[in-house]
Amino acid sequence: MANPWAGEVALVLDGRRHVCKLTLGALAELEAALEAGSLVALVERFERGAFSARDVLALVVAGLRGGGWQGTAEDLRTAEIEGGAVEAARVGAQLLARAFALPGPAAR
Numbered sequence: 796m797a798n799p800w801a802g803e804v805a806l807v808l809d810g811r812r813h814v815c816k817l818t819l820g821a822l823a824e825l826e827a828a829l830e831a832g833s834l835v836a837l838v839e840r841f842e843r844g845a846f847s848a849r850d851v852l853a854l855v856v857a858g859l860r861g862g863g864w865q866g867t868a869e870d871l872r873t874a875e876i877e878g879g880a881v882e883a884a885r886v887g888a889q890l891l892a893r894a895f896a897l898p899g900p901a902a903r
Contacts, residue, residue, distance in 0.1 A: 802817060802894050804889045820860075846884070852871060854887035856871050858886070
């Protein structure tokens with residue numbers, strides 16, 4: 796089960812549930828893959844709704860890899876994502892939000 800307090804988000808690929816998480820290593824991989832200049836720039840793109848399919852793909856791959864998945868972007872291109880592109884974008888946005896959110900009083 797995905798733990799939102801640990802920054803985790805679930806995604807179903809080819810009928811199998813995976814846990815995604817943007818670890819520091821996954822964030823570094825994402826930054827390199829997107830050549831975004833900074834992760835803040837990537838977050839701002841998502842906040843404005845100005846993200847591309849490439850952004851979503853790289854973000855989901857980084858999250859999956861942070862969760863222990865051993866696949867590649869090519870593997871994800873051929874996988875069936877339950878919920879399609881909309882679900883992939885939602886998962887990506889949640890990953891970013893959870894990776895950079897400060898815990899609230901309830902988390903203490």
